[in-house]
Amino acid sequence: MLAYEVWYNEDAKLVREDKRPANPDSTINTKEAVTELHDFKTGIRYVIDQLGGCQIHPLDLVASDTQENMDLYNYNKSIVVDIRDPMRFFSFNDDYKFVGQRTARGIICDVFSNIVPDFPALGGKVNATMEYYFMSSNWNDLPLDGMDTDARAYPVQLVITAPSVYYTRIYNFFDYAQVYPLNLAFDASPCFEENQRLRFKLTFPGNSAPGQTEQWKEAVYHALAIHMKVNPIRVTGLSVETSDFNTYVSAMLLGTSNAAMFEKIQWPSIERTDSKVYKGITMPDECANLCINNTDFICNGYQYCPSDGYACRLLRDRVPSTPVLENATACDAFTRTVDFKATQEPIIKDAYANLVDAINTGLFQVEVMNPSTNSPDMFKAIDVDIISGQPMKTKPLPSMPQQFSYRVENVVPAITRVVETFVWYDSLLDIVRFDSRDPDQDNPYMTTYIHDFTTGVAYEINDVTKKCKISPLSQGAFDVVTGKPSTDGSQVVSMKSPQSMFYLDNSYRYVGQKTVRGIVCDVFESKRGDFKADAYNITDTSIFKYYFQADDWDYVSPDSTDITKSKPVMLEIEDVTVS
Numbered sequence: 001m002l003a004y005e006v007w008y009n010e011d012a013k014l015v016r017e018d019k020r021p022a023n024p025d026s027t028i029n030t031k032e033a034v035t036e037l038h039d040f041k042t043g044i045r046y047v048i049d050q051l052g053g054c055q056i057h058p059l060d061l062v063a064s065d066t067q068e069n070m071d072l073y074n075y076n077k078s079i080v081v082d083i084r085d086p087m088r089f090f091s092f093n094d095d096y097k098f099v100g101q102r103t104a105r106g107i108i109c110d111v112f113s114n115i116v117p118d119f120p121a122l123g124g125k126v127n128a129t130m131e132y133y134f135m136s137s138n139w140n141d142l143p144l145d146g147m148d149t150d151a152r153a154y155p156v157q158l159v160i161t162a163p164s165v166y167y168t169r170i171y172n173f174f175d176y177a178q179v180y181p182l183n184l185a186f187d188a189s190p191c192f193e194e195n196q197r198l199r200f201k202l203t204f205p206g207n208s209a210p211g212q213t214e215q216w217k218e219a220v221y222h223a224l225a226i227h228m229k230v231n232p233i234r235v236t237g238l239s240v241e242t243s244d245f246n247t248y249v250s251a252m253l254l255g256t257s258n259a260a261m262f263e264k265i266q267w268p269s270i271e272r273t274d275s276k277v278y279k280g281i282t283m284p285d286e287c288a289n290l291c292i293n294n295t296d297f298i299c300n301g302y303q304y305c306p307s308d309g310y311a312c313r314l315l316r317d318r319v320p321s322t323p324v325l326e327n328a329t330a331c332d333a334f335t336r337t338v339d340f341k342a343t344q345e346p347i348i349k350d351a352y353a354n355l356v357d358a359i360n361t362g363l364f365q366v367e368v369m370n371p372s373t374n375s376p377d378m379f380k381a382i383d384v385d386i387i388s389g390q391p392m393k394t395k396p397l398p399s400m401p402q403q404f405s406y407r408v409e410n411v412v413p414a415i416t417r418v419v420e421t422f423v424w425y426d427s428l429l430d431i432v433r434f435d436s437r438d439p440d441q442d443n444p445y446m447t448t449y450i451h452d453f454t455t456g457v458a459y460e461i462n463d464v465t466k467k468c469k470i471s472p473l474s475q476g477a478f479d480v481v482t483g484k485p486s487t488d489g490s491q492v493v494s495m496k497s498p499q500s501m502f503y504l505d506n507s508y509r510y511v512g513q514k515t516v517r518g519i520v521c522d523v524f525e526s527k528r529g530d531f532k533a534d535a536y537n538i539t540d541t542s543i544f545k546y547y548f549q550a551d552d553w554d555y556v557s558p559d560s561t562d563i564t565k566s567k568p569v570m571l572e573i574e575d576v577t578v579s
Contacts, residue, residue, distance in 0.1 A: 007185040012232050013040035013083050014186050017063075028055075037188055038063060040083040041231050042345070043337040044260045046188050054191035058263035058337045090155060092132060101136060104157040105172065109133035119160075121167040128167070133157040141176070151176050181214055183221035187236045189254060194525055194543050195509055196255030198348050198389030199237070200355075202364075204247045204379040208240065212368055216240045219366035220249045227358035228253065228351040247379065250387065253352065256345050258285070258292045262301070262334035265319065269333035271305050273322040274313035284332065287312035292345070305331035348389070359384055386512035388523060388545070395510040397524055398548050398566040400498035402427045406568075425479070430454045430495055432479045435463070451479055453495040502568065503531060503544060513550060516570050521547035531573065545572040 005018040015038040021028045028034055030049055037046040038059060045063075047055045087093060096112035103109065112132045119128035133156045135141065141151045154176035160169045189197065208216055217238040225232040230253070237252035275297060281287050284304045291299035291314050303313040303320060307329035315322075318335040346354065358364040364381040403426045410419040422435040430453040437446045443462060450459040451473055458477075460469040473480065473493050479501060481494045499505065508524040515521070526544045547570040549555060555564040 008086070008089060009182060009185075010083060010086060012182060012186075014038065014182075014233060015040075015063075015083065016185055036063075037186055037233070038083075039188075039231065039233050041233075042257075042261050044257055046191050048188075048190050052190045054188075056191055056257050056260040058260060060263070060337065090132075090158075091130065096130075096132065099131075102133065104133045107133075107156055108136040108139060109156050110136055110153075119162060121162045122165050124165065126162045126164050126167070128160055128162040131159045131161075133159075151178065181218050181221075182232060183217050183236065183238050186233050188233050189236050189252060191257070192254045194389075194527060196348070198253040198352060199250065199387035200253070200352070200389070201248055201250045201385050201387055202359075202381045203383040203385075204249070204366075204381055205245065206247060206377070206379055207242045207244060208247045208368065209371055211371060213240045215368045216247065216249060216366070219368055220251065223364060223366050224251060224253075224355070227364055228354050229346055230351050231345060234345075234351075253348055253389075255348055256292070258288045261292065261336060262288055263337050265333040265335055269303060269320055269331045271303060271308060271311070271313070271325045271328035271331050272320045273325060274303070275299075275316050276314040278312040278314075279309045281310050281312040284334065287314075288334070290314065301333065301335040303331040303333050305329050352386075355384060387514065388511050388525070395522060397504060397506075397508045397510075397546075398522075398568075400502060400504065402498060404498070425498070425501060427495065427498060432495065434479075449477075451477065451495075453493075456493070502546075502571075503528065504546070508544075508546070511545075514547065516547045519569050520550040520553060521569050522550055522566075523547055541575070543572075543574045545574070547571070 002019070002022060005016075007014075007016040009015075017036045017038075018033065019036070020033045021031060028047055032050050034050075035046075035048045037048070038044075039046070040059065043059045045057045045059050047057070092112075093114075096114040099111050099113045101108055102111050110133075112134070114130050116128050116130055118125040121128060134153055135151075135156050137153055139152070141154070155173045157173065158171040160171075161167065202220065217240060221232070221235055221238055224230075224235045228235070234254040234256075235251060236254065237250070239250045241248045241250075276294065276299075278287075278290055281290070281304070287302050287304050290312055291302045294314055297316055299314045299316070300318045301315040301320070303311075303315065305311040305313065308331075311331075313331075320333055355364070359381045362380060366379050366381075367376040368379060369375070370377045405422075405424040408421050408423065410421065412419065419436070424433040426432070432451045432453075433448065435446060435448050437444060445462055445464040448459075448461040448463055450461070452459070453473065456473050458471050458473045460471070461467070475493055479496050481496050481500065503526075505526070507528070508526040511523050511525050513520055514523050524546045526546075528542050528544055531542050531544070546568060549565065549567050549569060551566070553565075555567050557564065
């Protein structure tokens with residue numbers, strides 16, 4: 001027995017299927033439950049496992065919700081898929097005949113029967129009888145999911161029999177609902193890295209009434225897709241907060257997966273004349289981006305030819321059919337899997353600009369039903385703030401001075417502990433001091449550590465007993481860089497640079513501003529593989545999010561004689577390692 005959960009929306013061209021695959025393959029490499037999202041607007045198939053891992057593939061003809069565009073196939077053998085209409089999705093048509101009423105699962109049903117020739121069963125094709133049981137018109141169901149007040153005349157059961165090969169299959173349908181929140185059903189966010197996510201918050205004057213949260217989410221979800229001019233699957237993560245005067249709706253905008261819109265043609269391809277060519281393209285994914293973003297014509301495929309100066313040849317046709325080039329080289333050919341008629345998907349920056357324009361011109365409005373008056377209330381967004389995400393403008397990462405001191409409060413929710421450390425750093429004198437204590441060690445008292453990189457000596461001073469331990473500097477400390485072994489096999493260590501002390505490098509992206517501890521900060525993000533802290537379960541990949549004072553803020557400390565600009569205010573580290 002196998003169980004599936006399915007969400008289908010023909011208008012949005014989206015299908016979701018939750019299942020546990022019986023036979024894993026190259027696209028689903030687990031026997032645990034997965035969520036599949038099929039986006040027929042872009043031709044992308046998302047496979048999300050229970051641990052949040054994601055694989056992205058082009059749509060193909062294997063899934064039960066796809067059908068082939070035979071006109072395009074007959075034209076040039078293009079394999080183009082589209083979403084099945086509701087009747088075909090259930091394999092139901094006008095050939096079915098009413099054969100009376102029967103009881104299924106205790107429900108009185110109208111039964112429709114049809115004999116289907118060439119039905120695939122047990123490795124062969126046979127005549128099969130398909131009988132659909134629909135809930136009788138005088139029955140109704142109150143589904144747990146969705147927003148239907150009641151459901152009527154829905155499919156209860158499908159029975160397929162082929163007596164000639166002793167084949168029987170029974171499909172039971174539960175919780176059938178025609179109306180459900182689109183924003184809850186189709187969430188592809190696990191398939192996008194942090195730099196392909198933009199979180200933001202909308203402000204609406206007026207507070208929402210109790211019980212209106214789901215209405216708010218659904219109304220804002222559709223309005224965001226319209227005004228940002230994006231595919232609805234790119235809008236997700238909606239939440240609603242209310243105060244005495246305003247309603248706040250937070251949401252996330254996802255990027256695009258251009259490369260996954262194309263499927264590699266399996267047969268060999270040779271270089272042909274094209275509609276447009278680029279040279280020096282080092283990756284097929286870059287070629288996919290050029291095809292998607294091309295405005296001269298609808299690009300339905302491309303050839304990627306590394307032996308011809310890494311040529312990217314954009315094609316009007318899905319399958320290369322133009323004359324072969326003189327001195328042609330071997331290429332990889334890629335084709336769209338859907339008939340692309342939609343407008344070009346804007347990148348995050350442009351989609352957000354569309355949203356800001358809609359708010360500034362007063363066009364971003366939503367209707368929410370008022371339970372007191374039983375009539376809709378109109379709400380107009382007046383502001384939007386970026387919470388975090390993809391850079392909206394370039395801003396350089398602040399550089400650290402050669403000498404500094406600070407107090408850091410290390411908050412570790414995983415072990416419900418706050419650890420405080422004092423740090424002094426002077427690269428001109430090659431010396432570092434830090435004061436800390438560890439209550440779990442044999443020495444639970446405050447300890448001062450001094451690392452003198454001029455002499456290579458480390459001092460450890462117990463501030464209570466005044467005992468001092470002197471040892472050579474060694475690898476492992478947060479301020480130490482380990483170099484290559486010397487000729488005698490010993491490790492050579494050196495002092496970290498000011499930027500290295502804070503893990504600051506050119507991998508950071510500016511992602512906007514946020515207020516932290518009452519301070520307006522510039523926020524920078526970096527995905528890192530060089531930070532490990534086994535004690536805190538950070539093992540491989542982490543997201544660093546640095547908050548620096550905004551340019552127009554300064555900091556006055558009683559321990560200093562100057563006024564500090566662009567000082568680090570906070571660092572958040574999130575472990576994103578996939579187990």
